Every structure is written in C-alpha cells, then in structure tokens.
Amino acid sequence: MIKLSGRLVCKSIEESNLVRxxxxEHMRLTKDEAGCVSFEVTETADPLIWKVEELFTNKETFATHQVRTKASLWGSETRTIVREYEISEIE
Structure with a gap:
C-alpha cells in the first residue's frame, strides 16, 4: 500500500478558505476512486495548516489519484498552496 502523510500550508486565510x-467535493471524488483505502484532510489548531492522510492499495491506484487530482478543479484552485508530503510504501 502507498501512504501519504503531510500538510497543506496556506499563506493566507483566503487560501485556507479555498481549501474549505x-x-x-475533492474528498467525495477521491473516496470514490478505485484503490482508495482512506483519505482525510483535517483542519489543525493553526487556521493555515491542514493535516493530510491518504492510503491507497498500490502505486498504480495512487498514481491514478495524483493524475486525477492535478487535472481537477481542486488541483487548479489550490495549486499555489504549499504541500509538505511524505510518501511511503507499507505492507
């Protein structure tokens, strides 16, 4: 399985509002994808930081998710938001 853990780091409240x-819709579409085991994006105590946790069945389903995300409204509207992610393969 492929696990992504990290954060979205907004530069302003306006960027955080874009995420919100x-x-x-981004969560709904992602959770409907084949191979999505879990997908959570949650607000933290800092209004500019969002925690991201994803789990996909394998590299292929994760790659498909990445392609869809980049081509989506979410991808275009949040493209300037800094992403700090660690991606790992787990058993």
Whole structure:
C-alpha cells in the first residue's frame, strides 16, 4: 500500500478558505476512486495548516489519484498552496 502523510500550508486565510470550499467535493471524488483505502484532510489548531492522510492499495491506484487530482478543479484552485508530503510504501 502507498501512504501519504503531510500538510497543506496556506499563506493566507483566503487560501485556507479555498481549501474549505473545495475540499468536500475533492474528498467525495477521491473516496470514490478505485484503490482508495482512506483519505482525510483535517483542519489543525493553526487556521493555515491542514493535516493530510491518504492510503491507497498500490502505486498504480495512487498514481491514478495524483493524475486525477492535478487535472481537477481542486488541483487548479489550490495549486499555489504549499504541500509538505511524505510518501511511503507499507505492507
């Protein structure tokens, strides 16, 4: 399985509001993807930081998710938000 852990780091409240606005649809689409085991993006105590945890069945399903995400409304609307991710393969 492929695990992604990390954070979205917004530069402003406006960027954080973009996440808040587009996140429900992004989560719905992601959770409907083949191979998505779990997908969570949650607010932290810092209003500019969002915690991200993803788990996909394998490299292929994770890669498909990445392609879809980049081509989506979420991808275009949040493209300037800094992503700090660690991706690992787990048993």
């Amino acid at each position: 606005h587009h996140l429900p």
